[in-house]
Amino acid sequence: MQGKIDMIITKSISRFARNTLDCLKYIRQLKEKNIPVYFEKENINTLDSKGEILLTIMASLAQQESQSLSQNVKLGIQYRYQQGKIHINHNRFLGYTKDKDGNLVIVPEEAEIVKRIYREYLEGSSMLQIARGLKADGILTGAGNHRWHTSTINKILRNEKYIGDALLQKTYTVDFLSKKRVPNNGIVPQYYVENSHEPIIPREIYMQVQEQLVKRRCVHISKNGKKRNYSNNHPLSQIVFCGNCHEIFRRVHWNNRGKKSIVWRCVSRLENTGLFCTASTILEDTLKEKIVEAINVAVSGKNSFLAILKKNIETVLSVDLDETTADIDKRLEELQAELIQLANSKEAYDNIVNEIYRLRDLRQETLSRNALRQDKRDRIAEMTDFLNTQTGDITEFDDKLVRKLVEKAIVYDDRLVVEFKSGLEIEVNL
Structure with missing residues (x-):
């Protein structure tokens, strides 16, 4: 020009x-x-x-x-x-690449990173902690970046492709001129293809993570209806509860007449919850010591506790589900075959479609129950392994061990009740 x-x-x-x-x-x-x-x-x-x-x-x-x-x-x-034919961009897809025929194949070293993310999340780490750990170890993202964001971890934890499935048309193009793509919130059809490629994460583990994602959105609801969001800044965050009003305990930096200390205190005494509570404040060092003491009680009485754990796992295994996913899948295949044959009969067609929708919902519920049962088995197995391998008392508070074993600590005026993820409960005096 x-x-x-x-x-x-x-x-x-x-x-x-x-x-x-x-x-x-x-x-x-x-x-x-x-x-x-x-x-x-x-x-x-x-x-x-x-x-x-x-x-x-x-x-x-x-x-x-x-x-x-x-x-x-x-x-x-x-x-x-x-037709169930998937098309996936693998250029920034951590864990997968494509072979000469265009099929998704696992990249072993990248798959280990994905497994690490899922494992650490189930062990109690936050997305921020996982991201920092990966960056500290010099591990690259799927896009080849050194910096990991929590949004990246979140997408990996929610991505159904890691269990071998594919949800197609998550986004769509608004118009052919602008070529702008937006999230698909039901505007155009979506298609879910199961077992389209080799999985990296077992389906049970994936479902456990989805359950944990939901749980962490709101970990505790107070008697007055107030929601307490999940926090993982400290290994004891969101697991210490008041035995009087059942509210959570919060970590507080206390300055009492010039003497600084870290204490844990019931939130009913820190803010207006509408609940009257007289729970005592507990020093963080004391709280840690008592949790270590509870763990050592389990170690010293391992024989009796192992018997309890064995009984717990037998109870979990003895719970029969009404239908297995295999039974549901078989019935779905039969109904889909009937659907093709009866396509001309409107009444029969609608009945079969409704039954297919019902079975799909039932299948999802069954997967969730299986995941919860598997999670319980894993927690019992972790506690069993710990008791079998621990030869002496724990001498100091271990952040990772507490995250792994302890579900809840309930503070009363004269005692502390520690509930382990395996189902064990141990009481120690304050």
Whole structure:
């Protein structure tokens, strides 16, 4: 546009612009500089008297053609989705790449990173702690970055592709001109394909993580209805409760007559919860000592506690589910076959579709119950392994051990009750 261009020659209008407005806008800007545009296919010169009229007509046709092509591509993609054929961008997909046939295959060293993220989250680490640990160890993200964000960890923990499934059309293109993609909140159909590729994470572990994600959104609801959000800044956060009013204890930096100390105090005494409470404040050092004492009680009486744990795991295993996922999957296959045969019968068709929806909901509930049962088994196994391998008393408070073993600590005026994730309860005097 600085007088260096005499003429622009382009093959066709569709190559010059994708819509009529843009085409005319740039043509007029060029005409102001006395620069003609010649379209070979349509034989139009924009400096001709009839050029702009013809151009308007032809540009409109080109826009329609482009829109039609975009729609055809969209329908082709949707048809592949309906057939269960997945198309996944693997360039920034941690844990997977594609083979020469275009199939997703596991990258072993990256898969270990994914497994680490799931394991640490179930062990009690927050997304921020996991991200910091990965960065400290020099591990790169799927995009090759050194910096890990909590949003990246969150997406990995929620991604169904790590269990071998694929939810297709999570986003969609608003229109073919802007090519802007937005999250799909039910505007266009979504397709869920099971067992489309090799999983990295077992389905039971994935379901445990989903349960934990829900649990951490609101870990405790007070008697007055107030929600206490999950916090993992300290290994005792959200696990210390008041034995009097059942509210949580909060960590407080206390300055009593110039003497600084860290204490834990019932929130009913820190804020207006509507609950009257006279619970005593407990020094953090004392709280830690008593939790260590409770763990050592379990170690010293390991024989009797191992017997209790064995009974607990037998109880968990003896719980029969009404139907297994295999039973439900078999019934779903039968119904889908019936659906094809009875497509012409509206009444039968609707009945089968409703039953399929019911079974799908039941399948999800069964997976959740299986995950909870497996989580309980894992916690019992962890406590059993700890008692079997621990030969002497614990001499100091261990953050990781407490996160792994302790579910809850309830503070009374004269005692502390420690509830372990395995189901054991041990009481120590204060």
